Amino acid sequence: MSHAHRPRAIDGQAPDVFSRDDTVPMRQFADTDEVDFAIVGTGCGGGVLAAKLAEAGFSVVAFDAGAFWRPLSDFASDEREQEKLYWLDPRISDGADPLEFGSNNSGRSVGGSSVHFQMVALRFRPEWFAARSRLGYAIDWPVDWREMWRYYDEVERACAISGPLTYPWGPDRGRYPYRAHEVNAAGQVLARGAEALGVDWAPTPLATVSAPRGKSPPCVYRGMCKIGCSTNAKQSVLVTYIPRALDAGAEIRDLAMVTRIATDRQGRATGVEYHRDGQSRFQKARNVVCAGYSIETPRLLLNSANARQPTGLANSSDTVGRYLMVHLNDAIWSVMDDEIRWYKGPPSMACCEHWNYIDDHPDKDFDGGYAFMSQGPLPTDYARTLVTNSGVFGHELRRKMALYNRMAGLKMVGETMPCADNRVTLAEETDAFGVPRAHVTYAHDDNDRRMRRHARAFMAQMLEAAGGRDLLETSSTAHLMGGCRMGADPETSVTDSDGRTWDVPNLWVCDGSLMPTGGGVNPSMTIMANAARIADRIKTLCASGTSERAHG
């Protein structure tokens, strides 16, 4: 096992992620080269964008504060060791419902949070892209769902998603590149419960292959997904788009923390200040893209304030950092008569989107939707859930953990409403690089509470219908969305539909923070599809010579 303390992508070589210790050639740029794009963050947004822009012939340097792992030799089957994948730098969290950060929502690695995500690969419901005009809540996306649907196709192919042949909800989505995996016992609990209640269920579309794919062997169902897959069956950005970016001539700078975006007197971005290997450096760039996710992207923009934009870069609308969203992640757990061994296989092999596709039902007393999935937490993770939620300890905790192999659970991914006061600001306190820490304020609203109540009752009913007993409820949140939302109106959004900030024509955002609404499904595919779309938009804008938009 290794912790990467020193950068590995150096001297014209980058780690070969399909090997234990090999490298592959990498093009490198000097700090003084004015590259076409400096991208901050290499996750679902930045990784996809870096690959597609490099493939289109742009010069690209992509920075990540995290390490460049080789999963085959760097990842251990050990929950403690693998905490190296998370963004654990302190953030100040307050508000009526302070958020927890780290393993549940933020990664720090080349490949971003996709290195440790749980691979659930769902699409938004089409109507959510027009939530305000078609469903009467929140706000519309500045993008048509059909366009997004095409890009879902593209990224699902790129990640060889394994999914069912027919998906019960929403418009037809063609055939997933790989067949669905065999649903494990934990997933069959959901399936039995759903059949007993007469609602649809499906094997979850997952970003891990069910048959060989080149150098990726098929999934071996050991269930270590959340702490990083050590076989490369998982089709994370690290093994899909990052190698593509390298092949196309992008440079990836690992362990490179960007602290500030520099601007000239006209207010245009000129490059990024960053720290790497003990040095402070500056990379010149024609365009800068923020792709650090919902906390770090706003933090970077706020910290890059200048004389002309004293409240933060691209923040004339005072929207940077606002409309931060999470997913409600409440769960119901129960003891089953049969042995389940829920740790086997990816953690969420069966899903139910029933309440995402229902609008008029006497029982539905909330806006937005929620999905839920079967569960398979690793032991420490589950113990932590028990302790933080029910305060059990000592003998009682031991008794509860002894039931580990007979447990089943259902966990929701519930849409929260975008709210201006849920936001990221800068704290007084600074980090090791002297950058003010992120200060995150969060409160749930009544809609969240109603949805949570509804989901808990429904999931409990389903678990009982599947034969579960001794039900236990737990509460948490997952995923981050918004914080630098895109929109049609410069007064209420940070960027236009292309991810270009309204205020600075050569500054872009391309990650989960663009999302105007959160939807009731896990966000990675939507972030990737949006990034793939933005890459094509940038290509079109450059080809037509309109990349220099005269606004702001």
Place this chain on the structure above:
Amino acid sequence: MRPSARNTRNRDTRSAALGIGALAILGGAAILMQRRTQPKPRPKPRRKLRRSAAIMGASMLVDSAMEHFRGGFHNKAMLAAPVLAAASTLGATARAPHMLPVHATSVAVGAAGLGFHGYNIAKRPGGFNWDNLFYAAPIGAPGGLAVTGLLALASDAHTARHGRMLAGFTALATLAETAEVALLHFRGAWHNPAMYLPVTIPPIAAALLLEQALHPNPKTRGAARGAQRLMAAMGVVGTGFHIYGVSRQMGGWHNWRQNAFDGPPVSAPSSFIALALSGKAALDLMEGAP
């Protein structure tokens, strides 16, 4: 060439090309040899059928023993398949007398197994849907045991009429086997283009054989025979592919204790060799060889 960072771009075309090349050489040689050895006396149909039953039985034995072992033999009836496959295989190879009851039991148990496997699929949530067809008890597999028994019983065949019946039966068994392969290779997302071979060659071989069964025609019999030889060669090459397939699981053959179970079943493609032998025996019988 600059080494590539990315995963293999396309399907595994290199190994597919190698395999198809091997098949062309092997299959071509088999067909050419058929022309040359024409005047020499062929092995008797009876011997071919015994060999066919033995190969099919051995394939069934390995497959059912491994799969039912993996299932922990949690139902005692699961022991029946490997035990009978072993008995029928031994009976066929050793030319043991009085084996009729054993082979007949194989047929009966194989048929019953189809019911068991069907029940296993139906009882899962979702019933007869794609996912259960992929992953529950394989729907057609027990048929292989029944086919073993029938092939062993058929080794007494000696008339041209028997030959026609055997040709018809073999053609249908080949089509059933093809259907099973199609299902499982579809599950594997056809990740290697060579996975299309066993759903292409066998139906052609079966069609030519079926034609002989329905309208015996000496003029096209050579083609039918050639197709059987090609199918047998495909069984050999397919075994190679499955061995390679196991190596593509995490840990490859070093981790054979897991991967021999989780990878493609190495014993499966040989069933096409068995069917090809039976097909050739049928054609021999039709040509009047006792």
